Amino acid sequence: MKTPEKQIGARMNRVDGRQKVTGAATYSAEYQLPGITYAVLVGSTITKGRITSIDTKAAERAPGVLAVITHFNSPKVPGFDTAGKDPSQPATVGGPIKVFKDDKIRFNDQPIAIVVADSLERARFAAGLVKGQYAQEKHQTSLEAAKSQAFLPTSAKKNPKHPMNDYQRGQVDAYKTGAIKLESEYVVPTEVHQPMELQAITAHWEAPDRLTIYDKTQGTMATRRDFAREWGLPEENVKVIATYVGGAFGNALHSWQHESAAIIAARVVNRPVKLMLTREQMFTMVGYRPYTWQKLGMSATPDGKITAITHEAIGQTSTFEEFTESTLAQTRMMYESPNLTTRYRIASLDVNSPIWMRGPGEATGAFALESAMDEMAHLLNIDPLEFRLRNYTEQDPEKNRPWSSKFLKECYQLGAERVGWNKRQLKPGSLRDGDWLIGYGMGVGTFGAHRGSSKANIRLLPNGTVLLQSAVTDIGPGTATAMTQIAADTLGLAPEKIKFELGNSNFAQAPTQGGSAIVNTVGPAVQEACLALKEKLRTLAASSNAAFASAKKEDVVFAEGYLTLNGNPAARVPFADLLQQVDGGFVTVESKPQGNASKNYSMYSFSVHFAEVRVHALTGEVRVSKLVSCADAGTIVNEKTAGNQMKGGAVGGIGMALMEHAIIDDRFGRYITKDFADYHVPVHADSPDVQVAFVNKPDPYVNALGTKGIGEIAIIGVAPAIANAIFNATGKRIRELPITPDKLLV
The missing domain is CATH 3.30.365.10 (Aldehyde oxidase/xanthine dehydrogenase, molybdopterin binding domain)
Known part of the structure; x- marks a missing residue:
């Protein structure tokens, strides 16, 4: 019997791609109901x-x-x-x-x-x-004017263990007594x-x-x-x-x-x-990335070992809701530092509530942290990549646990080779091509490899195809495609024999799509549902064929119209006979995370982004000429759709670094930028051909598939990589986003 081709890891086209590009896909505003x-x-x-x-x-x-x-x-x-x-x-x-x-x-x-x-x-x-x-x-709509009224979130006041509370490791604000130190303020504006x-x-x-x-x-x-x-x-x-x-x-x-x-x-x-x-x-009316002010102090030894970090942040919220996000999370665990202090506050303004935006909190915090890492490396006259390697964490310093997996060093190597990091000069402004100054920068990102509980419905249909159902949505990463590949591998069926239905609350329970957790959560449910179906069918087949009674569920194979066994193709039962014994329903399986694994290990995905930029010496125009994004995201189910994710995040990072800024006229509390004529987002001309590389090594603890997560780390670290490259090109350190030509020409 021919062994089915492995589907996990294949560059499979999106199963819903044709519907989307031909207009056959129906979106929420396109339903035409009687009497609409x-x-x-x-x-x-x-x-x-x-x-x-x-x-x-x-x-x-x-x-x-x-x-x-x-x-x-x-x-x-x-x-x-x-x-x-x-x-x-x-x-x-x-x-x-x-x-x-x-x-x-x-x-x-x-x-x-x-x-x-x-x-x-x-x-x-x-x-x-x-x-x-x-x-x-x-009214008050300016965070800068309201910083003095910023306060600790109520949820943190109520719970001493809340992650928004002040965090301390070692001595408080120890950077202030360091021999080599820096202290800088950073601003990420409102992004929509x-x-x-x-x-x-x-x-x-x-x-x-x-x-x-x-x-x-x-x-x-x-x-x-x-x-x-x-x-x-x-x-x-x-x-x-x-x-x-x-x-x-x-x-x-x-x-x-x-x-x-x-x-x-x-x-x-x-x-x-x-x-x-x-x-x-x-x-x-529907939220935004909150305007956030940050201050970061850092000290280090002359040989490049960080001795202390203090990272403070104030983010805006509305007067009727306390919105918080994990702005300081990456600082607490990314680099070795014996002394570390974080303080997070929010300020209430007369605005609508912010909401999580891709890389929520971490993308904002990484701009300050990764910019400061570059600043300190420059002070020490050390290559920024080498500086990060000297402060690399072999286990989580915040939780004092081993990583479930961490291959960030491999990411460093992949990215540095592809971007041509060896061309980077320590002295800013050293590389030039006519009127264009050339610079290189890098930024690191991380996000939790979260996994929740989920269910999946599965049914074998009379024509030999398999139907899977899940309430999960797909906001763009190719969820249905990844789940089809997971099911195809587990069942030993060709992908075209599998249909994955989603986006209906009547389907099997699934989490909200966000936080890079869907493949980690729904994927195992799909895998376990497929195994449960095989076991159910094996049990039914055993009643008419003794060979199935002693077989293992992993030996059960779906053939053309038959259930058969690996190594024993003569043992086969028609699907039609089995379906007569099934009471017309789905097999429903619930998948839950392994409790001990999440308690014993720190589970994160990691990324590093390398940018090459060209800055026009006379006009201050910035062009990102090369962007390389490398990820340690566990097993890559589909390199094509995963690469799409990374490229999309990189383009979002270009917007964050160079153009996105929702401006309020504080006299009236009204946005000036309220269309694409005034609020700029990256277009094709702004985006290079982003190169993507994956370590593609499975994580042994997050789930049986070995996946971690991609959606957030695709953007976390991109903006500081570009900002650091601009400094390397021009010698001008811009700490307030977006980096527009007027800031470079001052």
């Missing part, structure tokens, strides 16, 4: 205060308008009275602020009304007729999620107690839970569909006010309601 209506949100024109009146008469009389809903006439939502009163708790269903619940304005463009009509054009026209009147109050697919929802009350929503979400089950609580419904009465998601970087991890508004509107008009945010509303 269209909604448009109206936002506040002030930043803080109270609504005194809303004139809706002209809008209500406009052609095709079915309803205009405000806090004056919105129906009562049961969960609004009981949920979200504690701002220290992470937000669900829009957080402690509830849409159309009261007259308070807490941020600019906060939804104050929703207009529903029989066409999008009519809804948009009528929305322009809604006029709000306000009693305006003084701008995926291709706008945030959208189609809400449909199929019955007074049964709700179906087609939603742009990263977690069908979390969204189901949120809105079941909001409306006081059993979770099984709420169905969330997100079969296709057109990109997401974290903003779809949250249930937002526009979703609640659409569901309220569908309740009022008793018809399905479709609502899609505008590009401008994506800046104001």
Whole structure:
């Protein structure tokens, strides 16, 4: 019998690629339900205060308008009275602020009304007729002005072991007494999620107690839970569909006010309601990477051993929710330092809540840490790669545990060779090509190799194909493709014989897609479901063929229409005979993480990014001419889609380093940058052909597949690599992102 080709590790094309490029894929705003209506949100024109009146008469009389809903006439939502009163708790269903619940304005463009009509054009026209009147109050939207009011998050105050608490190893602020020391401040500005697919929802009350929503979400089950609580419904009465998601970087991890508004509107008009945010509303209504100020002090010996690090950060949050992120996590565990201090604070501003953005916290913190590493290497006149090697951690210094695996040194070697690191000069400005200054820089990234619990449904169909189902979504990394490969390898079937359905909350339980944890979590569930199916079929086959009774489940093979055994092709039972014995259902298997492994080992993925930049000496224009990203992410299930992940993160890092900056006019609390004309993101001309390399060595403890995670480490460390390369080219150290030509020409 021919041995099936191994699928894990193959460069397989995306199983849903054809649907996406031909337009056959249906996204949340594309569902056409009978009686569909269209909604448009109206936002506040002030930043803080109270609504005194809303004139809706002209809008209500406009052609095709079915309803205009405000806090004056919105129906009562049961969960609004009981949920979200504690701002220290992470937000669900829009957080402690509830849409159309009261007259308070807490941020600019906060939804104050929703207009529903029989066409999008009519809804948009009528929305322009809604006029709000306000009693305006003084607002504060500047973190720099509010730094002195920053505070320790309430969750940290309540729990001494909370990761947001102050951390101490050795002496406090010991860098201040170091012989060779530096102290620098760094700023990462507000950056906004701008995926291709706008945030959208189609809400449909199929019955007074049964709700179906087609939603742009990263977690069908979390969204189901949120809105079941909001409306006081059993979770099984709420169905969330997100079969296709057109990109997401974290903003779809949250249930937002526009979703609640659409569901309220569908309740009022008793018809399905479709609502899609505008590009401008994506800046104001669905989160962003928070503006963060950082200060980092470091000391070292003349031979390049770090003696102390102090890393402090203040991030912005809203007045109605305490948003926190792991800005200081990488500093506590990446490098050897006998003395280490971290302090994290947040400052409340009159803005909408931030939300996790790819590489949440770590991408921000790495800009300060990896820039400071480069600064210290320059002070010591040591190559930055050599400086990192001299302070390499062989075990986790924060938790005092061994790594489950760590092949960062291999990443260093792969990346340095590919970028041509040997051409880098210690003295900045030494390399030149005409008017272009050439420089090289590097930055390291890490993120936890998280694994949760998950389930998978599996069924053998009469035609010999296998159907797998999971509630997980796919925000772009190729989840269905990876799961198909895992199933194909486990079952010994060709990938085209496997169908993986996802993005439906009625499917088997799965986590929200985020935090680089899906392959680690859903992958083992798929693997175990496949093994369980083989065992079930082996047991059924044993009743009619004795050879199967003593066989091991790993010896069971799926052949053309038959179940057979490795080494004994004569032992075979037709699928049709086996299916007659199955009670029509799926085999459902739950996979849980190994408890002891996570307690005994520190589990992380690692990356290093090397950048070559060219800076025009006269204009300050920066071009990233080469970018090499190397990852230690355990077993690589699909090198092609994993490479896509790394390239996407690298491009995001170029945007973070050189162009992304959401600017608020603090006089009015309103964004100036609210479209792609003013808020710049990288395009093809800004991005080199990113080279990607994987160590591709399995982690023995995270899961049986040996995977770790890629999504976050793809961007963590890219921005400082570019900033460090710019310094190497020009001798100018820019500590506030983005690095635009005006900063280089000063």
